[in-house]
Structures are given as structure tokens and as C-alpha cells.
Amino acid sequence: MPAKSERTAKEAKEQPRRRQARGERRIAQLLEAAASVFCTTGYTAASTNAIAREAGVSPGTLYQFFPNKEAIAIELGERLMSEMRRTYGEALAPVDPATPLEEAVGAAVDRFIDFNCRHPVFYTLMHGSDIPGRMAEEHDALHATLIGRVEALLTPFLPDTPAADVRRTAEVCVGIYKAGLELVLAHEGEEREAYVRELKNVLLRYLAPLVD
Amino acid sequence: MPAKSERTAKEAKEQPRRRQARGERRIAQLLEAAASVFCTTGYTAASTNAIAREAGVSPGTLYQFFPNKEAIAIELGERLMSEMRRTYGEALAPVDPATPLEEAVGAAVDRFIDFNCRHPVFYTLMHGSDIPGRMAEEHDALHATLIGRVEALLTPFLPDTPAADVRRTAEVCVGIYKAGLELVLAHEGEEREAYVRELKNVLLRYLAPLVD
DNA sequence: GGAAAACACGAGAGATCGCTCGCGTTTCAT
DNA sequence: ATGAAACGCGAGCGATCTCTCGTGTTTTCC
Numbered sequence: 001m002p003a004k005s006e007r008t009a010k011e012a013k014e015q016p017r018r019r020q021a022r023g024e025r026r027i028a029q030l031l032e033a034a035a036s037v038f039c040t041t042g043y044t045a046a047s048t049n050a051i052a053r054e055a056g057v058s059p060g061t062l063y064q065f066f067p068n069k070e071a072i073a074i075e076l077g078e079r080l081m082s083e084m085r086r087t088y089g090e091a092l093a094p095v096d097p098a099t100p101l102e103e104a105v106g107a108a109v110d111r112f113i114d115f116n117c118r119h120p121v122f123y124t125l126m127h128g129s130d131i132p133g134r135m136a137e138e139h140d141a142l143h144a145t146l147i148g149r150v151e152a153l154l155t156p157f158l159p160d161t162p163a164a165d166v167r168r169t170a171e172v173c174v175g176i177y178k179a180g181l182e183l184v185l186a187h188e189g190e191e192r193e194a195y196v197r198e199l200k201n202v203l204l205r206y207l208a209p210l211v212d
Numbered sequence: 213m214p215a216k217s218e219r220t221a222k223e224a225k226e227q228p229r230r231r232q233a234r235g236e237r238r239i240a241q242l243l244e245a246a247a248s249v250f251c252t253t254g255y256t257a258a259s260t261n262a263i264a265r266e267a268g269v270s271p272g273t274l275y276q277f278f279p280n281k282e283a284i285a286i287e288l289g290e291r292l293m294s295e296m297r298r299t300y301g302e303a304l305a306p307v308d309p310a311t312p313l314e315e316a317v318g319a320a321v322d323r324f325i326d327f328n329c330r331h332p333v334f335y336t337l338m339h340g341s342d343i344p345g346r347m348a349e350e351h352d353a354l355h356a357t358l359i360g361r362v363e364a365l366l367t368p369f370l371p372d373t374p375a376a377d378v379r380r381t382a383e384v385c386v387g388i389y390k391a392g393l394e395l396v397l398a399h400e401g402e403e404r405e406a407y408v409r410e411l412k413n414v415l416l417r418y419l420a421p422l423v424d
Numbered sequence: 425g426g427a428a429a430a431c432a433c434g435a436g437a438g439a440t441c442g443c444t445c446g447c448g449t450t451t452c453a454t
Numbered sequence: 455a456t457g458a459a460a461c462g463c464g465a466g467c468g469a470t471c472t473c474t475c476g477t478g479t480t481t482t483c484c
Binding site (some may be wrong): 042044045110128130168169172175176179180182183191194195199201202206208209 | 254256340361374380381383384387388391392395407410411413414418421
Binding site (some may be wrong): 228238273 | 429430431432433434447
């Protein structure tokens with residue numbers, strides 16, 4: 001009994017159980033159902049039974065793939081984050097300081113708004129005031145990196161400004177973006193695009209006097 | 213048995229039960245406790261037992277004064293709204309069109325920020341994404357009147373602008389205010405005041421090009 | 425002083441939710 | 455083919471929460 005017998009370890013950290021194709025399909029199915037339920041009822045009010053029902057499986061099946069309710073949100077969040085990085089990873093970071101501010105802001109806003117429109121559950125998970133422990137940490141981490149990116153983008157424009165002021169300006173920009181995102185998500189079609197334009201206006205007019 | 217026997221009406225609409233001074237004191241006590249618990253845990257996660265415990269009374273006593281949990285939030289919200297009207301009723305409405313925009317915006321922001329800082333539960337109740345039926349209606353009503361006020365304030369400055377655009381501008385202003393309020397409440401002392409100044413800057417720079 | 429009403433208590437009924445467990449079915453490696 | 459492991463089911467356990475009820479105390483009114 002040498003070969004594969006260390007399978008007996010009771011509470012191993014992570015036993016990345018062998019999955020069949022069927023299992024992977026179920027996981028995707030369950031995550032999609034969870035996204036739908038989270039969007040309509042929020043995280044806390046969403047019951048695991050409701051998620052299972054939405055996915056057309058039994059509660060027991062759900063817990064075959066997720067140890068608990070929070071893990072569903074975590075996994076959903078991580079998949080969204082990785083898609084975000086994959087698609088828009090360079091939306092903020094590598095900006096040529098010679099780029100006009102208008103162009104940089106416009107591009108960043110367009111990319112993030114587009115992502116959030118295609119994945120409305122992202123806003124629900126990251127903005128909901130009812131998120132639990134680990135998810136809140138993930139939210140704080142995302143917020144911190146976002147602030148850092150905006151700071152990095154702003155600093156070249158504000159050479160002789162105290163760091164604390166730059167940070168505050170970045171916080172204000174992200175706050176404006178969140179408020180704008182809420183308005184954008186609340187509308188559709190032409191009206192939605194009008195709000196996108198307004199959001200860009202707010203950011204540009206707020207920043208314009210600073211970068212001269 | 214003629215006189216006061218219609219007391220037997222089973223499910224009378226509103227039986228404004230006679231209250232003793234002790235009862236009024238308990239109600240105030242319970243609402244204060246509820247405000248505290250709502251602030252720290254949010255509405256949904258706040259348990260009625262926790263509110264009773266915070267107030268130093270039994271759960272039964274709580275239900276002597278409130279028919280259900282939602283009624284506590286409703287009453288709390290109504291008292292806050294009436295205090296808001298009493299103290300800052302004219303914060304937005306009767307503005308002389310000759311007043312400089314800077315002054316009007318600054319005064320309105322100062323008043324509302326001050327109110328929200330003194331009653332942080334107001335933000336929790338009105339911004340929480342986990343609020344129930346009746347409370348959400350109250351929130352919508354407040355939002356609608358707020359938008360209306362801002363529209364009224366904006367219209368004289370924007371004579372030849374389509375109504376839809378004015379409304380959208382008002383929505384953006386209120387959205388900016390909410391985002392700023394969140395940042396202001398998250399900080400204290402000197403930093404808080406710096407965020408108040410930034411909020412005013414954002415609003416003024418957004419509106420300035422429109423009113424020329 | 426005495427009856428009625430308001431106030432206060434706290435155990436627990438009733439409902440919901442997260443999650444488990446035992447057992448049957450399907451899939452896969454050998 | 456066959457044993458093992460992954461998958462699937464759904465009743466129900468245990469914990470929690472809202473709200474009730476029976477009982478006892480204080481206040482008010484005459």
C-alpha cells in the first residue's frame with residue numbers, strides 16, 4: 001500500500017477531487033443560476049435551495065460541488081475577476097503620460113462599464129452591503145488595487161501634489177465611477193449611453209483643473 | 213354597553229392605543245437601540261431580539277409597541293424624515309435664481325452632509341440594498357422628491373435645455389452626492405472636511421459649464 | 425380602594441435556511 | 455466485466471429568527 005494511499009488524510013487542506021465533464025458542467029450551471037438569484041435577491045436573501053432549484057438540481061447536488069454558500073459567491077467572484085483581468089487587464093495601468101486625459105478616462109470608463117453591463121452580478125457582489133467575510137475582503141482588495149491604479153494614472157499629471165491629496169482624488173474618482181455605474185445599469189439603450197457620456201463629463205471636469 | 217363597546221372591532225385599521233409616558237419613553241429607547249443595531253449590522257441582519265437586548269427590554273415588550281420588525285424601520289424613517297423637514301426643509305427649494313451657483317450648492321451640501329453625519333442610520337436605511345417593501349417605497353419617494361428639488365433648482369439656469377436632459381443632470385447630481393456622502397461618512401475630522409470640499413468641487417465643476 | 429388598561433417578561437411555537445446523510449445511479453479505469 | 459469513485463437525490467437535522475401567549479406588575483381613572 002505505498003502508491004496512492006495518502007488519500008486517507010482526513011482533513012487535507014485542498015483535496016482537488018477528480019472531476020468528470022458532467023461535474024464541470026454542473027458547476028457552470030450552478031454558478032450561472034447563482035448569478036441570476038444573487039442579481040434578483042442579493043447575496044444574503046438568496047437561499048441555496050433557490051439556487052439549486054434555479055439550476056434544476058437538488059440541494060444535495062449543490063453541496064457536492066461547493067462546501068457552503070459563501071464558496072459559491074467566492075468562486076463566482078474569482079471567475080469574474082479573472083475574466084476581468086483577461087479582457088481588461090490593461091485598462092488602467094500602462095498609460096502613456098502623453099495620452100490626453102480625455103482619451104485615458106474615456107477608454108477606462110468604456111471598458112469597465114462594458115464589463116459591468118455584461119456581468120451585472122459583479123456589481124451586486126461587490127457593492128452589496130450584505131456580503132459576508134471572505135467576499136468583503138475580496139471587495140476591499142479590488143477597491144485597493146483600483147485606487148492604486150488610479151493613483152498611478154494621476155500622479156504623472158500632479159507632480160507637486162501631496163500624496164494624501166492624490167489618494168483622496170483617486171478615492172473621489174472611484175466613488176464617482178461607482179455612482180455613475182449605478183445610474184448606467186439602471187437604464188438601457190440610448191438613455192444608458194447618455195449616462196455614460198455624463199459620467200465621463202463629471203470625471204473630466206473634476207480632473208481638468210488639476211492637470212493644467 | 214353602548215358607549216365604548218366598538219372597541220371590539222377585530223381588525224380595526226388603526227387603533228391608536230392610549231400610551232402612557234412610560235410607553236413613549238420605551239418607544240424612543242427602542243428606536244434609538246434599533247438605530248444603533250441597524251447601523252452596525254444593516255436592516256436584514258438586525259434581529260428584533262438584538263434590538264430589544266440593546267434597549268434593555270424583553271422581546272415581548274418590543275412587540276407591545278411595534279407590530280413587526282419592518283414597522284420599527286418605518287417609524288424610525290418617518291421620524292428622521294420629519295426631523296429632516298423640520299431642520300432643513302428649505303435646504304433646496306426656495307433658492308433665489310440670482311444666487312451664485314457656488315453658494316447654493318455649498319449650502320445644500322453642507323446641510324445634508326451635516327444631517328447625515330448626525331444621523332448615520334439614515335444612510336443605512338436609505339442606501340441599504342436589503343431593505344424590505346414599505347421602506348423601499350419610502351426610499352423611492354424621498355429620491356423622487358430630491359430629484360424634483362434639484363431639477364427645480366437647475367431649471368432656471370438651463371432655460372433652453374430639454375426636460376429629459378435636466379432630469380438626467382439632476383440624477384447625476386444626486387448620484388454624485390450619494391457617492392460623496394459615502395466617502396464623507398467613512399472619514400473623520402480634517403479628512404472628512406477635505407472630502408466635503410472635494411464633493412462641492414465635483415458638483416460645481418460638473419455644473420459650471422452648463423450654467424454659462 | 426379597586427377595576428381596567430397599559431406595560432413587562434421570557435419561554436417557545438412556527439417558519440426558514442444552511443447544510444448533512446444515506447442510498448441509488450452513472451461514469452471511468454483496469 | 456467489475457469495482458471504485460463521482461454524481462444525484464430529497465428528507466430532515468440543527469440553528470436562527472420573527473412573533474405570540476400566558477402571566478404578573480405598574481399606572482390610571484373613578
